[in-house]
């Protein structure tokens with residue numbers, strides 16, 4: 258029987274709401290699962306595959322996470338791949354996707370040592386290139402003093418990303434479209450979390466109150482999600498987060514290919530089955 262590790266935060270022991278449906282789906286396929294925190298731990302070579310699930314605490318120590326992933330990849334199969342994890346844990350990957358023709362939220366990148374640019378947007382966002390859960394992200398109005406925020410982001414080596422505040426997020430929201438094994442699975446709608454001007458927070462509290470609901474997969478968003486996946490290195494699973502641009506067409510907010518929470522409670526059991534079947538096929542490939 259195949260044995261798979263499902264990887265969670267260093268100090269975590271469960272998969273939250275994704276747990277019951279996902280574990281059931283693996284069981285239906287006869288795949289044994291262990292839930293394991295990343296970092297030191299079991300003999301990773303003892304697993305046929307190691308699948309990263311809910312490991313958002315890596316943002317506090319990205320280097321340690323990638324070192325650990327490298328050790329795992331040296332002894333067994335890792336998904337997503339080490340190459341994807343190195344690329345996807347820093348939103349600078351958005352520049353590669355943009356260069357491949359994927360429309361992204363317009364972004365001014367401020368690298369460590371760069372001068373502060375003038376900001377042309379009336380309402381805008383400053384956020385770090387290494388983030389989860391809207392950590393250390395904030396919304397500002399034109400003329401606001403952002404240098405302290407930017408330099409704090411840069412101090413950790415990340416780029417500061419300055420973007421126009423995308424107003425459509427207030428009414429149509431953000432969409433998250435899941436692609437497992439190259440096939441669109443299900444979608445969620447996420448309400449705005451930076452809807453008022455507030456100080457940036459180091460923790461992940463902005464997203465802990467985010468409203469998430471299930472939604473239908475719209476064909477143009479689904480097509481867009483597949484375009485993003487085709488422009489990325491090979492992915493076993495991901496969530497493509499989109500917002501609507503001024504012309505009503507989807508644009509990319511982020512490609513979550515490291516630790517996308519699956520929100521399976523908002524999907525049918527077909528979603529968990531597709532995830533598990535994608536893992537089974539990957540193990541056999």
Ligand SMILES: Nc1ncnc2c1ncn2[C@@H]1O[C@H](COP(=O)(O)OP(=O)(O)O)[C@@H](O)[C@H]1O
Nearest residue numbers: 382388389390391392420421422423449450511
């Ligand atoms: N340009 C933007 N316009 C409006 N809202 C934004 C913008 N950028 C980020 N946000 C809000 O902040 C949240 C977190 O930003 P995101 O880029 O997805 O980073 P992460 O989820 O990795 O922290 C988004 O889900 C969205 O609600």
Ligand SMILES: [Mg+2]
Nearest residue numbers: 390391498511
């Ligand atoms: Mg996000």
